[in-house]
Structures are given as C-alpha cells and as structure tokens.
Amino acid sequence: MNERDLDAQLDALFAQARANRPDTSAAEFAFETRLLARLRARQETGSIWAMTSWRLIPFFAACAVALTLWNSQVVTEANETEQVIYVENPGLLDSWNNLN
Amino acid sequence: MVSAKSSTPDEQLVEATLAGDDTAFAELTLRHKSRVFGVAARFAGNAAELEDICQDVFIQAYFKLRQYRRDSPFEHWLLRITTHKCYDYLRKRRRSGTLLSVDALLESGHEPSAPEHPVPHPDLERLHAALAQLSPKERLVITLLELEERSIQEIAEITGWSPANVKVRAFRARAALRKLMENQK
Numbered sequence: 001m002n003e004r005d006l007d008a009q010l011d012a013l014f015a016q017a018r019a020n021r022p023d024t025s026a027a028e029f030a031f032e033t034r035l036l037a038r039l040r041a042r043q044e045t046g047s048i049w050a051m052t053s054w055r056l057i058p059f060f061a062a063c064a065v066a067l068t069l070w071n072s073q074v075v076t077e078a079n080e081t082e083q084v085i086y087v088e089n090p091g092l093l094d095s096w097n098n099l100n
Numbered sequence: 101m102v103s104a105k106s107s108t109p110d111e112q113l114v115e116a117t118l119a120g121d122d123t124a125f126a127e128l129t130l131r132h133k134s135r136v137f138g139v140a141a142r143f144a145g146n147a148a149e150l151e152d153i154c155q156d157v158f159i160q161a162y163f164k165l166r167q168y169r170r171d172s173p174f175e176h177w178l179l180r181i182t183t184h185k186c187y188d189y190l191r192k193r194r195r196s197g198t199l200l201s202v203d204a205l206l207e208s209g210h211e212p213s214a215p216e217h218p219v220p221h222p223d224l225e226r227l228h229a230a231l232a233q234l235s236p237k238e239r240l241v242i243t244l245l246e247l248e249e250r251s252i253q254e255i256a257e258i259t260g261w262s263p264a265n266v267k268v269r270a271f272r273a274r275a276a277l278r279k280l281m282e283n284q285k
Contacts, residue, residue: 006278013227014246020224024137027150031137032129034151035158036122042159 110174118165129158132175136182142243143186145193153189157182183244183258190236230280238273245270 086093106127108116116124136154144150160181161168168177231239244250244258245266252270256263 003278006282007274010227010274010278010281013223016221017224017227017247018249020221021138022141024134024141024150027141027147027154028133028137031133031151031154032126035129035155036126038155039122039125039159039162 111170114165114168114174117162125162128174132178133158135175136178139179139182139248140186142247143190143239149189153182153185157185160185180258183240187236187240187259190239194236226281226284230277230284233280234273234276237269238276241266241269242273242277 108124108127110128110131113124113128117128133154136157137150140150140153140157144153157178161178164181168174231242234242240259241255244255245252250258252263252266255261255266255270259266261269
C-alpha cells in the first residue's frame with residue numbers, strides 16, 4: 001500500500017474516531033459530588049497541618065530562647081577559661097600574637 | 101442551590117468560588133465536565149485513569165482559580181489545564197512502563213482511548229492501539245489536531261510550542277502513526 005493510500009485510510013479512521021466519541025456518561029455521574037468531597041478532604045488536611053504548625057510555635061520559640069541562653073553561657077565560660085590560661089601562662093599570649 | 105445558578109455566567113461563578121462559595125464551583129464543574137471528560141477520554145487508559153485525570157483537572161482549577169485571567173472564556177482555560185494533565189499522564193504512563201504493545205492491546209481487545217466505548221470497531225481499535233505506541237508529544241499533537249480538531253494556533257497556545265514546531269511535530273507524529281499502522285498489517 002503506498003503512502004497516499006495510507007494517508008487516506010488514516011483520514012478516514014480519524015473521521016470515524018471523531019464521530020465515535022467515547023461515552024463518558026457513566027464516569028461523569030455524580031462527579032461533582034465526588035470532587036467536592038475530595039476538595040473538602042484536602043482542605044481539612046491542609047487546615048490540620050496549619051493548625052498543628054501554629055500550635056508548635058510556642059514550643060519552637062522556647063527552644064530558640066533556651067538555645068540562645070545556653071550558647072551565651074558557653075561563650076562566657078570559654079572566655080573565662082581563655083583568660084585563666086593566659087594569666088597562668090603569660091608567654092602564651094605573646095606567642096599567639098606573634099603567630100598572627 | 102446548584103440549579104438556581106444554572107443561568108449565571110461563568111465569570112460570576114468564578115468570583116463566587118473565590119469568595120468561598122463551593123456550590124458555585126460545583127455548578128462550574130457540572131457545566132464543563134462533559135467537555136473535560138470528552139478530551140480526557142481520548143488519552144485515558146481506563147475508567148479509573150479518566151476519573152483521576154478529571155479530578156486532577158478540577159482540583160487544579162479550584163486551587164489556581166486566582167490565576168484565571170478573564171481575557172478568554174473559562175472553558176478555554178479549563179481545557180488548557182486538561183490538556184496539560186493528559187500530557188502529564190501520558191508521560192507518567194510511559195515512565196512507569198505501563199505502555200502495552202500493539203499486539204497485546206489487539207489480543208486483549210482493550211481500547212486505550214475509549215474507556216466506555218460500547219462496540220469498538222476493529223479499525224478504530226487498530227488506530228487507538230497505534231496511538232498508544234506514539235510518544236507523549238506525538239500523541240498529544242495528533243489527538244488535538246485530528247481527533248479534537250484544534251487549529252495549529254490553538255495547539256501552539258495550549259502547549260506553548262511555536263506554530264512551526266506544532267506543524268513539524270504533527271507531521272512526524274502522522275508519519276510515525278502511518279508506519280505503526282503499516283506494521284500492524
């Protein structure tokens with residue numbers, strides 16, 4: 001079969017397919033009801049997550065404050081230790097400065 | 101409540117939906133579902149996939165309703181989403197390897213593009229089996245052009261390809277389809 005015949009055959013098949021639209025009436029039945037149910041379910045899931053996030057805010061704020069306090073305490077202790085070392089070994093500070 | 105809105109223009113229903121009235125969106129769905137199902141059925145592999153595609157289309161439309169600009173009819177915007185979803189499904193199906201061979205499709209009598217078709221014509225079955233063998237892009241362009249009778253310009257707008265690109269893809273898709281049909285003989 002040559003190319004032109006195949007093209008004509010294809011065109012005829014396309015025309016047939018266009019005329020024979022798939023019957024989707026069964027699938028369409030009560031579609032909007034199912035869709036709205038799914039939309040509500042998605043919105044509820046979304047609102048649960050949003051609510052949980054808001055409820056967790058005080059917890060995370062408390063964590064942030066605790067971490068800041070702990071961090072400042074550690075820094076102060078480190079500074080004090082550093083000063084003690086330098087006081088006990090006066091030559092150390094000079095060596096450190098020479099290195100830099 | 102839905103029936104009272106049957107004469108309301110689409111744009112007003114969109115506004116009402118954005119204001120939080122879900123029954124307005126139900127009316128929009130009721131009004132346009134046949135068109136969406138009609139297009140999606142050309143691409144869906146079975147009834148479950150058809151339902152999934154259509155639900156995804158309307159869910160995306162619902163959540164992206166603010167992006168709808170009133171410069172074209174609501175149906176055009178919805179059909180653009182439908183086409184994109186169908187294309188996504190074609191790609192997903194190809195990636196997951198659920199594409200059946202032409203022989204397997206013909207032997208099983210399964211018609212991939214017409215989930216609820218009562219008596220599939222043998223020639224049409226061959227056509228659908230061959231369509232199922234095309235790449236997602238080829239199938240998209242040939243379905244829109246030949247089965248949905250969209251113009252080159254419309255397809256370019258839907259897909260974001262240039263009109264010249266659409267013509268080239270359509271030409272290649274047709275050639276591939278011709279070859280597949282020839283091999284089936």
